[in-house]
Amino acid sequence: MSRDARKRAEGLTYLHGFGNEHSSEAVSGALPEGRNAPQRAPLGLYAEQLSGTAFTEPRAHNRRSWLYRIRPSAAHPAFRRTDNGALRSAPFTETVPDPNRLRWDPMPEPAPGTDFLAGLWTLGGNGDAAQRTGMAVHLYHANASMERVFSDADGELLIVPEHGGLLLHTEFGALLAEPGHVALVPRGVRFRAELLDDGARGYVCENYGAPFRLPDLGPIGANGLANARDFRAPAAAYEDVEGPVEVVNKFCGNLWAAEYDHSPLDVVAWHGNHVPYVYDLRRFNVIGSVSYDHPDPSIFTVLTSPSDTPGLAGVDFVVFAPRWLVGEDTFRPPYFHRNVMSEYMGLVEGAYDAKSAGKGGFVPGGGSLHNMMSAHGPDRATFDRASTAELKPQKIDDGLAFMFETRWPVTLTSHAARAEHLQQRYDDVWQGLERHFRPLP
Template sequence: MSEYKYLNGFGSEFSSEDPRCPGALPQGQNNPQKCPYGLYAEQLSGSAFTAPRTENTRSWLYRIRPSVGHKPFKSFNGTYVSHDWIERNPDPNPLRWNAFDFPHEARDFAESIHTICGAGDPKLKNGLAIHIYSCCASMKNRAFSNADGDFLIVPQAGTLHIITEFGKFDVKPNEIAVIQQGMRFSIEVLEPCRGYILEVFGRHFNLPDLGPIGANGLANPRDFLTPVACYEDLEGRYEIVTKYQGKMFYCEQDHSPFDVVAWHGNYVPYKYDLSKFMVINSVSFDHCDPSIFTVLTCQSDRKGTAIADFVIFPPRWSVQEHTFRPPYYHRNCMSEFMGLIYGEYEAKKGGFQPGGASLHSMMTPHGPDFKCFEAASNEKLGPTRVADGTQAFMFESCFGLAITTWGADTCAKLDPDYYKCWKGLKKHFTGPK
């Protein structure tokens, strides 16, 4: 059996059973009096029971023991996860972080999450947080679960081997993984790993509407993959680390949480290879808005306005005529957090580092640096490849993002000279003729 199954559309029903236990999925009903193989039936709900059918998400898990069998939760100390958005004064300046450090000591994924910025309240299921992770140890006998929302994980260095209740999958740089609210997972690593996390509270990521683009383009639903059931029947001390209302807790149990033999439903973890994104772009003139590069979106209650968009800037052809081709100078009612997986971002060559980040807050002016402006204003126009060997991305949000103390001070990665990249821009005005 393949390690992965095609997701084939958000909201679709899928099913999987470990090939070692054929017939583990009950037939005809979700919760029979006695499940095959003596399993327990357990439902994991990603929406309210009464949510509209098109938005209703849940999966049935058939497992060796129910997940309720654990000791009480206690505080999990020593992490830099924070949702205290008022601990620092606001800063409207454009911000850029140099590459975040790889770990100096053995830390696993759960221990290595550091919050950079965010907004909103997980208790009200409205908002987001942006984190980085930097780990070099596997989560041994430990699982993680986020009660606050979904994690969209963007590896920048190193491959993550992710074990979930639904099965296993590997995620490497230029791929992403989405672990939805409440799903338990563990991450094993064979090398130092670093990357970014976009967390949305109480809502889920979906594919953006295509509108006039038509039926095809951007991220194709069939390219999203979900794992195949693969249970483990292991006993011993296990920790379940849980993020709840912005704080970290843990509990203990005497068996592996990854004992799901079979499952079915439409609420699953999934991965996506960014190289499969079908780029849409201008073939006449002017620079299209970055929304044409949206891979996944989490919409707010305002139509067409996102709590969070995940946007990429992949390799592509640039062919516009009579056009300044890099991103235009801009002030935006959205917050724009950018990261770089590898290569050189076209509008900030040399200054924007892989593993680093930038934040342009609401109505903070930003755009190409001096060198980029001069080169793009004078280049000979013709069909040109853009961003070969590069993958930059953006987390965009309608929320005003607040910086944590770790993001502003403790990490010691803020570039105090970022503003100087625009210093050379000069007046070219020729006056009336």
């Protein structure tokens, strides 16, 4: 990555209020004053609105941005179908929903020349992309920067790097996303992923439903969890490039490609709230118990995509960030439970406090799926250790795990169900949990 590109990406602008209106211009005077689409836009630019929600949705939920660009997006040739690779979309019908607990090792090395788009591998999902409901779980493993440009009409992409950073060149400017960060590319926004290292690996949640937003805090009050001020948007930057550029569009589950005669990343200025952003997960303000018992994992929610039922998310993004454990007379790791929600968990670094690491365990780059009502919780080694541990204050700062939690079961793709890196004996981690019951005399 060039020094100039990194400098632009590190010059992000703070959103100063998640979901509110923001603006940026790469050239002074590119943003019009007082009118979104004047008769003649400044500097000979074209005015274009990008709408991420319907025009008439409630104002507090509406997402749209005005872009002032060198050419309008309408100036392109016809798209043609192209190969989907290992990318799949809802509805997922290749397999039947599986009630078993499942876990995968990290993805194998990709073939040389695999970029971010070619390196996307779909594990599964739910809902219907064409109906804008549900979500999909993807992983990526790449060893080459993208030369082409990609956009997703089906949903927004929440990217969780695990190994190797990404410089995301978007229509709005550049985002620097490294392990420990998450980056969100809104529905329909074009971008190109440049690798910061020899390889890059991570996770992607494709959200077909309502855009991610900060969760309500309820009795927590006005502060805590993810702070709006910590989300950052790119500063405007544009490419004034003539020549052939392949543009790939994901539409209703399939990839379509067209060859443009210019770069579509040519936005000189923008304002609005349908914008890409990056968030440092280590800034998450963890709320936890300071007396007894283990709080429900919902207390770790960073972002939520609400459904038509209050409190029942289409998908939540949850992070298990560094935190103190101080509960008295408390089994401190996550407890045994069954949940109406379905959980896909991944690990960015270190170890997770409810699972053993090492070969054949839960390791960075791997993931587990516990579909609704599947019984899960700490493995035997963790249970034995936590049941007898000295309950002094303990800092958990050697791991960073996350969860995509969704209201519907996650149905696997056929290649995820038969993958060589699917662990065949995951159930064994709960073997040996002995009977300790002793009735009183």
